[in-house]
Amino acid sequence: MTHLFSPISLGQLHLKNRIVIAPMCQYSARDGQATSWHQMHLGHLALSGAGLLFIEATAVEERGRISTGDLGLYSDATEKALADVLAAVRAHSPMPIAIQLAHAGRKASTRVPWEGGQPVPASAGGWIGSAPSALPFNDDGEAPEALDKAGLRRVRDAFVATAKRAARIGINAFELHAAHGYLLHQFLSPLSNRREDEYGGSLENRMRFPLEVFDAVRAAVPDQPFGVRVSATDWVDGGWDLEQTVVFAQALKERGCDFIDVSSGGLSSQQKITVGPGYQVPFAARIRTETGMPTMAVGLITEPEQAESIIASGQADMVALARGMLYDPRWPWHAAATLGAQVDAPPQYLRSQPREFKHLFKRE
Structure with missing residues (x-):
């Protein structure tokens, strides 16, 4: 068996292989609610043969969305919409599904990427973001609201409430988003956190x-x-680093953290x-060497041999693909064919395997 297609356990969750579909924002929700786009998007990825599928970054409160198109899980309506999507996906795929709990912080209230992604000020129908300090993401941006003690409790409680909603709808694993310049990363970095209370200053x-x-x-x-x-580094001198x-x-x-998903950047336009x-x-x-924790590696991992080498050499325990999986939603099938491994596929697709890979699909 190849290393990439060997099983791994995250806590009590057993994954059939080490390919993870990373969270990818779709900016296609309505009022935070999942739509038919999410059913189609997650549905075809759930047939890919990967070991674990992450739902996109999911806002824990309305003002924590990056844009008006962001997926949320902060109300009964958003919970029902996502539950309906997951029920449809699970009717045809046993793949474990994880969620990334997120809050945009000072990077909230923007247009969707295909409309330019620019900030939408409150005066134009947007909203004021929340942050550790009243420092905008860009010099010409609108300053966010610095969270006071009540605000900190509100945000913390929102993360908890969303986690409980996710557990109710049967999410199999959870990830806290503390990367890419969003709220929790903003607290970590000295570039965005200039507080003078017990939440700012020293690393602790x-x-x-x-x-x-x-x-x-x-x-x-x-x-x-x-x-x-x-985010392992801000890629800015004097910022958050490895x-x-x-x-x-x-x-x-x-x-009691079960894994670390290691990306970088996103905090500063510099x-x-x-x-x-x-x-x-x-x-x-x-991180894996110094902590002994299971890690996910991300970032321009495109070739099966490359992914296999990362796992085989002990650089990471899993590889997470995002854009590459959008470009090739059957990447795990093709990787298994290349590496001589087997992969799960729905029975409706069993006849699709090429003659030279007649043992590609597992038969349960």
Whole structure:
């Protein structure tokens, strides 16, 4: 058996292989509610043969959405809409489904990407974001509201409430979004967190609120696999970096975190990223080595042999694909064919395997 197609367990959840479909925002919800687009999008990805499917970043409160098209899980209406989508998907796929709990913070209230992605000010129908400090994402942007103690409690409780809703509709695993410049990452980075209370200043203080949110959600879903997505570096001098990320990951491990999903960037428009195949994999490898936690590697992982090498060499325990999976929704099938492995497929598709790969599909 190849390393990529070997099983792995996250807490009590057993995955058939180490290919993860990463969270990918679709900006296609209505008032936070999942639509027929989500049913189609998640439905075909759930037939891909991957080991785990993440729903896109899901806002824990209305003002925590990136755009008006963001998926949410913060009301009875949003819960029912997502439950209906998942019921349709699960009728035809046994693939485990995970959710990424998210809050946009100061990056909230923007247009959807295909309309330019620019901020929408409150005066034009947008809303004021929440952040650790009243610092806009861009110099010409609208300043967010700095969260006071009541605001911190509100946001923490919103994460917990969303986790409970997700558990009710049968989500199999959870991930806290502390990356890509969104709210929890904003608390971690000294570039966006200029607070002078116990939630700002030192590394210990900057980690305090994300760890409080983690602890609260962990208590709400104590038996479910629960991990965190991090940006290992801001790619800006004086910002959040890999050394601080390792300290944060160790603190999460001590609190019962099951995995770390390792990305980077997104906090500052001043970031300078050197991009190349697997450019973020060394971050996952460093965290894995220093903490012993299972890691997911992401970022320009496109070839089956590349993914196999990442797992075989111990740089990461799983690989998570996003854009590559949108481009090729049957990437796990093709990877299995290339590596001589087997993959799950629905019975309706069993006749599709090419003659030279007649043993590609598993028969349960």
